Amino acid sequence: MSAQRLLVDIHTHVYLPRYAAFLRSRTSVPRIFTRTSPESGKPEERLLILDDEPSGGRPIGAQYWDRDEKLKFMDRHAIDVSVVSSANPWLDFLPAQTAHTLAGELNHDLETYCSTGPSLQQNLKRLYGFGLLPLVPGATTESLVSTVEQIASLPHLKGIIMGTRGVGKGLDDEALDPVWAALEKAGLVVFLHPHYGVDKNAWGEKENGHVLPLALGFPFETTIATTRLILSGVLDRYPNLRVLLAHSGGALPQLSSRLASCIAHDPLVASRLKHDARYYLGKLYFDAVAYGSEELGFVSDAIGRAEKYANAGASAAVSSAKGTDGTEKRRAGAKRMLFGTDHPFFPPLSATEKWKSVVENLEAIDGVYGWDEAEKGAVRGGNALALFNLGA
Amino acid sequence: MSAQRLLVDIHTHVYLPRYAAFLRSRTSVPRIFTRTSPESGKPEERLLILDDEPSGGRPIGAQYWDRDEKLKFMDRHAIDVSVVSSANPWLDFLPAQTAHTLAGELNHDLETYCSTGPSLQQNLKRLYGFGLLPLVPGATTESLVSTVEQIASLPHLKGIIMGTRGVGKGLDDEALDPVWAALEKAGLVVFLHPHYGVDKNAWGEKENGHVLPLALGFPFETTIATTRLILSGVLDRYPNLRVLLAHSGGALPQLSSRLASCIAHDPLVASRLKHDARYYLGKLYFDAVAYGSEELGFVSDAIGRAEKYANAGASAAVSSAKGTDGTEKRRAGAKRMLFGTDHPFFPPLSATEKWKSVVENLEAIDGVYGWDEAEKGAVRGGNALALFNLGA
Secondary structure (H helix, E strand, O other): OOHHHOOEEEEEEEOOHHHHHHHHOOOOOOEEEEEEOOOOOOEEEEEEOOOOOHHHOEEOOHHHOOHHHHHHHHHHOOOOEEEEEEOOOOOOOOOHHHHHHHHHHHHHHHHHHHHOOOEEEOOEEOEEEEEOOOOOOOOOHHHHHHHHHHHHHOOOEEEEEEOOOOOOOOOOOHHHHHHHHHHHHHOOEEEEOOOOOOOHHHHOOOOOOOHHHHHHHHHHHHHHHHHHHHHOOHHHHOOOOOEEEHHHHOOHHHHHHHHHHHHHOOHHHHOOOOOOHHHHHOOOEEEOOOOOHHHHHHHHHHHHOHHHHOOOOHHHHHHHHOOOOHHHHHHHHHHHEEOOOOEOOOOOOOOOOOOHHHHHHHHHHHOOOOOOHHHHHHHHHHHHHHHOOOOO | OOHHHOOEEEEEEEOOHHHHHHHHOOOOOOEEEEEEOOOOOOEEEEEEOOOOOHHHOEEOOHHHOOHHHHHHHHHHOOOOEEEEEEOOOOOOOOOHHHHHHHHHHHHHHHHHHHHOOOEEEOOEEOEEEEEOOOOOOOOOHHHHHHHHHHHHHOOOEEEEEEOOOOOOOOOOOHHHHHHHHHHHHHOOEEEEOOOOOOOHHHHOOOOOOOHHHHHHHHHHHHHHHHHHHHHOOHHHHOOOOOEEEHHHHOOHHHHHHHHHHHHHOOHHHHOOOOOOHHHHHOOOEEEOOOOOHHHHHHHHHHHHOHHHHOOOOHHHHHHHHOOOOHHHHHHHHHHHEEOOOOEOOOOOOOOOOOOHHHHHHHHHHHOOOOOOHHHHHHHHHHHHHHHOOOOO
8 A cells, every 4th residue: 555545643632541540539520420321321431521521421432542443443444553642631630759650651552552553564553652741730841851861762652742831831942842842852843722711700691512612712822822832932942843734723823814914913922933923834833633634634734834024024925925826835735734533532422423523534634625635545545654664 | 095095094083182181081991190211201191991901001192092193194004094993991980871971972973073074085985994883781772772873973083993892792693783783784794803811810920011912812713702703603694794903804814714623522512503604704804914915815715705705515516616726716705805004003113213013004005925916906995985885
């Protein structure tokens, strides 16, 4: 099979058995607990990962931890390779020493999960992984950097997944500079993923289940974290750092010109940055988990136009971009977008269905106006093989 | 001059003299206060509209209240007609009775501001307005509905501007149903505008001036409010209500397919709505205040595709949309987008410049890939003439 035809899922989660067991031992969120199902009368496990989660949390089962279930899901949807990451909230809630120890153990577990799994072809396994850092308040630089080095030494771990809190003060905290430096040096991809959303008071009093925190809160959190990363100059200081944004960067692409305008009207902030805010979108990677063709096409536009903003003020850049064919920028942007599923979240409503979330994201890629087969193939898998240096 | 060539600004604010005087009388936010300028040593007025606003608020001057300054700004940027609205935070902070009285007075003031201003041609003034409702906790239905009727009786007021709090519980509060009904009946456009953003803790500890609350907080707030409006069925119950979203709908277009997917995975919420979430974007109007061509093009895509989601599940809709030329949807969406400036905010850094925010938004319209001159002209002014029934 040509590498260009592979389907690679870079947004797919696992609660490793060690982590699931740990959640079962807890009595406060995050936790896994057993209750009697109101429908079947049988015992069922539920996962609670957010404070005040509606509906008593989510049903949880083998698809959350069992590698065979992951492979079955992959086979069902013709996914050749998955780069698996632990699901939120990772280690965020733990004391520093516990987080350090558990990160090391879980990284080893994930390496084993991948390395003992099936191969697709010579030099290409079906499973790779994103490791975990003990990113919690009180974590020492030594603990964080040594865990980066541990992950770099594990051949099937190709990056790390991280939330948005850093060691408690967000990702614009200078205390993280040695971590960015170590990640850049090790060539590990940083998968930036939300968990907290924004203040739940924003959702009001109406019962809307998980809809508002998941549909809006998650992407808002990613947007804020990435914007703070840009404003604090991290992407200027670590130009080779590779950051992959969950959920197609949330709202960052749509708000990026407004962001650039707000920065331009604030000389203090503007003077700190080397480039127009829109430039940095061309340095980032975006999963293609947006559920719509128009969204994906726009994200690729926002990436594809970035180079125009390398050195120019906004007006000059707009003018110079005017002559360009819109689909040329769009095709260029596709190079930094990567298929994902968000498995095992967004499960189908009945057990026999294909996962709607997967079908939608594949159809979305297929339907992007202005992408040729080359771009679609790259987003489905080619970009992932290149970004993670797989199968080379 | 052909009506199709007019430039109409539908997002342009005023603090009417009565309102500015009221803010000067206050000792807590929102307020206008006088301080000695650290630069010039002379007295200067500052406007504080947000709690904990950085830099001692914004400089404020005649451009905030003086009609001649508005007209000078319009002339400088070749804006033919402006539909002027009071700026945030409107009457939100007032007791119900004060809000009711002041709303009535300010609506009369704005009518005079428009009606005694210059005409562009027969049957077309240069100034029209959005009135105010006393939308505060404790407001009675009678107070709100009678103010709608007052505004409807003032010939130069073509709609109302409102924030996102309703009478204290947001826009998904059933207590507002009589207000929506009255607005729909009167044919008044609702201009939905943010003020509060989201929890300021989200911005972290780094000093970034107004950048994060304005660039991200404002559009997040609009996105949340509009989503809650959709989820509560207001757009199903009042299908002829015309709602215009500030800042191109914030992040709603980019998150709309994710929203649809989250709804589809929550049968309780899904069963409440008549349509896929994306359908409702085709019922809304969006200002073209997004500062970038790619953003505007995408917003028009999100509007233009809406009809595909009228009756179909998401997958069916994606398939049926596949054969469509992408620019066809894009041209269709342009019908619901309207030029705006956000004057007098985002002023130029020097007094002699053209306003960068205006130049950028005009260049953005000009540069949208797939829009012909017909669409560009419609967004610049034709759509506004039609929506507000001006010059007919």
